[in-house]
Amino acid sequence: MLEIRDLKASVGDKPILKGLNLTVNAGEVHAVMGPNGSGKSTLAQVLAGNPAYEVTGGSVTYDGKDLLAMAPEERAQQGIFLAFQYPVEIPGVSNAYFLRAAYNETRKARGEDEVDPLEFADLMEEKLAYVDMDTSMLTRSVNTGFSGGEKKRNEILQMAVLEPKLGILDETDSGLDIDALRVVADGVNKLKKPTNATIVVTHYQRLLNYIVPDFVHVLAHGRILKSGGKELALELEERGYDWVTGASPVGAGAAA
């Protein structure tokens, strides 16, 4: 589904990703772990097409297409979804309007009919249950005045509505207490299908107790330094990132 080859990206003049390789197949859950500043969020933003990040080398192939040539909205319409670490507040635009616009734009791009507000309300009733939210959430402005937990749940709600093929969760656990974490993780698990895949970007292992990965990758210095199964996450939790990253990135060329 996704092939990342030798990906290099910068913010301003600063190189962040320095030759990253990763392959994700349908049905898989990949965890990308790493210390602060390792490039985890950059990877997530680059895949979603944030123009603030400049791709300086490498390739990303998604379903056989050149992902990097696609505009952010096109990527979303083709099934890529990024759950933001810091969801953006948009005062003045209701959550309901926003969600319906996103849903309809995606349907339109796929050649499907748009739904009217009534049909959409029925759909929302079902989707809200995924993240244990009530309809009052829909009349509020997008993320405006939402608590940290509400913002993250709102991200997963959008994911439930858009049903992406590839979901990328960027530090979705940050700022969440254990109950909120469970609700959010539960929502993600309910959306899992053999035809879709998830990349979980996280600093801590605790989220992986709830969203169990098939593969764990350690990202540091802009590259993936080590890959393994879910037990790698536990080992990282115990031994810390220094164990992998070390003072000098020995074996930095190791690819996933």
Place this chain on the structure above:
Amino acid sequence: MDGSAVDSYVEAFDELATVAPVTAVAQSLRRAAFERFSALGFPTTKNEDWHYTSPSAIADHEFTLIPAPSGDVKPSELAPFTFGAADWNTLVFVNGRFAAELSSIRAQSGVTVLDLATAWTREPALLGTIGTIAGYENSAFTALNTAFMYDGAIVTVAPNTEVERPIHLLFVADATAAKGMLHPRNLITVGRNAKATVIESYVSTGDAMYFCNPVTEVSIAETATLQHYKMQREGSRALHVGTIETHQARDSHYISFSFATGAALSRTNIYTTLAGEGCGATLNGLYMLDSDQHCDHQTMIVHAQPNCYSREVYKGILDGRSHGVFNGKVYVHPIAQKTDGKQTNNTLLLSDTAQIDTKPQLEIFADDVKCTHGATVGQIDQLALFYLKSRGIDAALARRLLTYAFAADVLEKIEIPEIRDGLEQMTLERFV
């Protein structure tokens, strides 16, 4: 001043008494105002009140008076300007003159609505306050309007009367207004404990270059409330200078909203004096400009008595090479203790070549007041834009949504659903 600019008005003024007769009292007011206009001349940018807006496009042209009814406007041409509201009382003026056949007024006890040209002879008693609220001593444009006043709308609401339907004063100019000047004069009098909604619209059905210079005087008696909307949607070559002056008695409320999106050059003055205790004034506005449009708002809230509040939010959305100006003054007299005033001006620049001059001004001479003001200028938030796009929302729609969102809080405050929905739609569609 430059005498030639004023000279061109002398001939028009001389024939006025014959072609547009008014009462003897009003004629002497006209004459005094014309003399004042001749002495003041048109302002230049050296005048502090006109520092960012040059009226030379008006001063440098000669405009002809259009005293007789003119134009040919079909009811269907007014549809874009009536907000889809079928049950409003609507007075239509074409090229400055009342058009009875396009108007619809349903009688309501205690509510008098008529055209000024008729009122001079039929209801002169209603016109006693004309010229007493809008001062022309320091304003050439108000002096000019007063000198040429003839037609316009008179709205008088008796005490304890709630006007059932909004009253829409729709001033339309058509192609035959080209090179003409219009000086509509309106008088709105809201009696004690009464309540009314008045909408003034200034619109064009063609693309004629003309000069529209309306003045509206408003008097709100004790415990009365007026909601007052001004919609400036004139054609792209129109020149517009409009003034609204309001006098508020004790415990009265004035809620004003100014929407401006038309004209090549427009200046809107909205002044209110809180002349009794316990008054409230809310002055909101939204201007949306593009290409080479110039739009200036000057507001003045005079706190003349204690325990009053004022709230003001003006928002501008500027694209192309447009130029917006906002000058909001709040003046607090020494005795106006416990004044509570808040003023904000926010601008969204959609292009690198659009420009805003914003000047919030507080002048406070009382020592126990709570007054704040602020201004922001920004562009579309790139992160918010990316967020919307990352949800599959097309770039153009995302931009429109964020533009709308910028204006949403002032639009949400509009209490007349037809106007709120109409302006929301215009905001969503204007910029792509």
